[in-house]
Amino acid sequence: MSRNAWLRGRLRTSSRRRRARRTGAPSPALRALTGSALALSGVAGGASADTPIERITTDYNFSQYREDDLDRSKGLPLGETSRYEVDMHQFILRAPVPWTDRVDFGLELVHETMSGASPWYIVPDAAGAPIQVMSGATIEDERNDLLFNMNYYYENARLGFGGGFSDENDYSAMNFSIDGETHFNEKNTTLSGGLGVSFDEIEPTDSQLFTTRPESEEKKSYSVFVGLAQLLSRRSLVQSSLSYRFSDGYLSDPYKQMFVVGGIFRPDSRPDTRHQFAWLTRFRRHVEELDGTFHLDYQFHIDTWDVNAHSIEIAWHQTVWDALRIVPSARWYSQSEADFYVPYFTVDPGPGEYSADYRLSAYGALRVGVKAEYTFRTPWTGDIDWRGSVAWERYISSSDFSHADASVEAPGLVDYDVLTFGFSVRY
Amino acid sequence: VRLERFAFRAMGCPCELRLFGADPARTAEVARAAQAEVARLERKYSRYRDDSLTAAIARSAGDPGGIEVDAETAALLDYADTSHRESGGLFDVTSGVLRRAWNFRSGRLPSDEEVEAARRLVGWSRVRWRSPRLVLPTAGMELDFGGYVKEYAVDRVAALARGLGVRHGLVDLGGDLAAIGPHPDGSPWIVGIRDPRARGRAFASVPLASGAIATSGDYERGMVVCGRRYGHVLDPTTGRPVVGLASVSALAPQCLVAGTATTVAMLRGERDGPRWLADLGLPHLWMAHSGAVGGTFAPLQRDVA
Secondary structure, three states, rough: OHHHHHHHHHHHHHHHHHHHHHHOOOOOOHHHHHHHHOOOOOOOOOOOOOOOOOOOOEEEEEEEEEOOOOHHHHHHOOOOOOOEEEEEEEEEEEEEEOOOOEEEEEEEEEEEEEEEEEEEEEOOOOOOOOOEEEOOOOEEEEEEEEEEEEEEEOOOOOEEEEEEEEEEEOEEEEEEEEEEEEEEEOOOEEEEEEEEEEEEEOOOOOOOOOOOOOEEEEEEEEEEEEEEEEEOOOOOOEEEEEEEEEEEEEEOOOHHHHEEEEEEEEOOOOEEEEEEEEEEEEEEEEHHHHOOOEEEEEEEEEEEOEEEEEEEEEEEEEOOOOOOEEEEEEEEEEEEOOOOOOEEEEEOOOOEEEEOOHHEEEEEEEEEEEEEEEOOHHHHHHOEEEEEEEEEEEEEEEEEHHHOOOOOOOOOOEEEEEEEEEEEOOO | OEEEEEEEOOOOOOEEEEEEEEEEEHHHHHHHHHHHHHHHHHHHOOOOOOOHHHHHHHOOOOOOOOOOOHHHHHHHHHHHHHHHHHHOOOOOOOOHHHHHHHHOOOOOOOOOOHHHHHHHOOHHOOOOEEEEEEOOOOOOOOHHHOHHHHHHHHHHHHHHHHHHOOOOOOEOOOOOOEEOOOOOOOOOEEEEEEEOOOOOOOEEEEEEEEEEEEEEEEOOOOEEOOEEOOOEEOOOOOOOOOOEEEEEEEOOOOOOHHHHHHHHHEEEEEEHHHHHHHHOOOOOEEOOOOOOOEEOOOOOOOHOO
16 A cells, blocks of 8 residues: 555545534434434343244242231130141243244143131120131132133234133132333334223032022123333333222122121122222332342222222342342332221111221231242253242231221231242243 | 343344343343344345235336325335435445346446346336335336445344343344443443354444444355456445445444445445545444554454554
8 A cells, every 4th residue: 555545545434534523413313313223122232132032931930828817815715726828830831822923822720728717706805806707728729720821912012812711619810911012212212001800700619508698699890901101221120000990890808707706797798890990109129239130019909989099019030140149139018008998887887888898907027038040041951041039028917007097907817928939941 | 130142143143132130031031022123124125025014015017006004114214315425325225126137146347238127127216216105216226225224123132122221232133233231230232243254253343332333245145257256235326236345344223224324335436435434433443455554443453454
């Protein structure tokens, strides 16, 4: 190369450079090209790609839910104190469909066996303090759920359809849902929304024996939610959603009843409509130095039964040596009582709206848990990922944990443990 | 973290991924996913396969109903449309048919009639494109994604690797590169720009910490007939090869944009190519067949004779 040519090149360069600097902003042509390139999926490297899952995934989970025995001081002197137990087997299949790269689907089967006693009604002791009467400990039931969902993916959005069927010997339910999400603002913002309906039918057992149990009832519920997620930085995300549910029909619990001093029973009878609103906000922050992610969730709930509730959950997702993930978490929940919650009556109220269900009393709960998940990647497993997990959580509830006033603590408040073993294979 | 290198061939070029990762098995999985993505794009847009989308589009030529394309292809066509407009018609995805006239392996020049026949099948402005429907009005027309799908694949692979948690790495598909991220200590990758006159030698090296670099050159394909060089870059407006720059490289946040900038610079030739790059405001480097060098980043001094 001649020195002249080299110098010529350098001279041209410097004049161009000045020009580029003077212009400052990128040229309109570059802006047009860049904008068009960013519109291509994947190029922008957005937070979530809208593509179906690529590999078949199967999950099996086994959970043991065990309620603590009822505190002897809160039950009848010689009454039943053991409570509910549930064993749950869950099988999940998620897979792409072979003939298109826009669809995936999921199938979930749940089989639960339940046994034990549950709170039935409340009576006053000699001093007027509430005493929980339990149903006999012979309830044996099983529930089978079949859930199906399908997702259709667009370049920048997902549309999902779901349906489910649940069957117990006294209960059957059917539900359908549509949900979706779309990204904009270079995939830094995600708008999501959904609609759901469910139809439930109950035919309580032994309705001939107990006058407080109806023969057959049904309810419907409709829900809608809308949410917005925003990437605050490469490492933090905030999501906020509003949901509304309207339930209509028989919303009472046929297996609970009201005690009136003197020995009369009234059925558990709640309003036949309920409007519930919830506002959920989630925050995620990845801490690169620790290779962990902090989760903070807050939810506020309010409904036309006069129940308002707050819950705060924090969790830390820690990755260790790439293959092990440990997730400790803690949650505080608190609610006020429904305006028709009454433990028992001293005078027959006649027909009306009332319930002695502890779940409608003012109470709070603390839950702590830890989950560990290990992914096996070894030469002999090839392309298949095997993942095993074990999780334990402890839940305790008390009126002392509530933000709202509880005149008297409901004696039936529950404490429980859940132990879960999971196994997942990705082909 | 340690550096793993994965070399493979795709899109007719030697490719390499350099990935820093803590777990070799995990890093290998990222590399497999990246290769699968490149293979997917190659299969989808190849002009050598009967079952590719490119072939299906070519078969639809002349059909007034056209063909409906998927969202990814639609975005690529929107990009082609923008590039066509911004380049004054030089970036043209319909220009692939010119290769029928110009067979660079033959060592024979086509007749004017042959060139004219091919040129009649070229012209993005004649294509009716309204997403998702594409209509090529004349039988024999074709689209050639080969001019930019490799650069698009570079961006896709870089985004995919980032999505799978890789923070430090480099994607190199046949000389078009993107940094997934700098070295773990923050230092840039040093990318060599191949010397068009000497195989396997670099005439410049460019630090790349983020973004992408694309290079176009006519040092590989092309032919010399009767002492005159006919490059592989064919001007869609004249139907004839452009003689001018031997090599052009440009840096941009996306490899796709860098690639379009260099492709158009090649077509604009020795005088207008560098000006186009400067006007875009992209860092660039070029070398003419005369040996003249210019651009906004300096070549290695030792090559200056």
